[in-house]
Amino acid sequence: MSNVGFRIVQYNNRVNQEVIEGFKGIATSNIGDVMGRMYAMDHSIKSVNKPGIHIVGSALTVRTHPSDNLMVHKAMDMAKPGDIIVIDACGDMGNAILGELMCHYAKTKGIVGYIVDGPIRDLYSIAEMNFPVFAKGGTPRGPYKEGPGEINTVISCGNVAVSPGDIIVADDDGIVVIPKGDVEDVLRKSQDIQTKEKMVIESIYNENWDRTWVDETLKRKGCKVIDEYAYREK
Known part of the structure; x- marks a missing residue:
């Protein structure tokens, strides 16, 4: 029984860390150009941090109901150092999907950052602690913790499909998604540019x-x- 809509997929097939590290210091604009300018998330998902942010990591994907973050909490517990938690909250701006406490916990786990197609809260505190978070904006309205949702399935975030294990690079310009099967080719071309x-x-x-x-x-x-x-x- 697949239990579509409320399920967790165990995923461990991450890209070699040495290849992931190769994207550090390469601008998202250069990476996006070598992928036909097709794999950049919508501009509405922006950094809430101070200027100068640049992160690289492996996508741990979450699909959640727009008002709920139960599966985000589970993803935090599952995440491995170097992961970026990418959250499809349908772009809805009604309820914050995460806040300051979840960022402190993620920091202790070695999670690289969050990408949220939806809002967050505690923007000032998150910016001050400088933990990398990209989101559509903020709201003081908190989330529920009831489900449903999915972890490590294919999601849509910022109008781009994201699969578990895809490489995420994000900076002040925005976010690009590198399909895991193409990372070595994209890395070589990005370095050339x-x-x-x-x-x-x-x-x-x-x-x-x-x-x-x-x-x-x-x-x-x-x-x-x-x-x-x-x-x-x-």
Whole structure:
């Protein structure tokens, strides 16, 4: 019996930690670009921390009723160091899914952070302790602890499908989801882009950044350059 809607899946097939560590320091924008700009969560899920946040970890997924966090508590107990708890609360803003106490507990467990498609509470305290949390906003209204929900099934968070074990990278720009079967390829390509960007920045300050592509693109797309006086006469 599958018990859809109220079930916990035991999942231990995490990506090699050395590969996960490789994403540290790589901007979400670079990672997103190599995945066709398709795997970034909706902009409404933002960091509640001070600027400069950057986290990388393995997704432990939770699907919960928008007003309830029972399964989030269970996920906290199940989580292993290096996990990021990713919560599908349907984007509803009615009840906070977690608060300060859950962040302190997560910190002692080695949990990297929370991603919440919904609201949280105790925003100031969480920002002050600087435990990584990304959410849609805040509300003082607390959650119930009744269920139902699911742990370690495929969820939707910020309009992106997230499977248990996918790699999450989040920073001030937002959150990207890297499918676990593609992590090594995405890592290599992301590192290449990061290297190229450093070279471009160097060329900018050396005043030799090649800008010919701009006019070449405009010409190819049929853009016309018109004399100012000829334009006015029309």
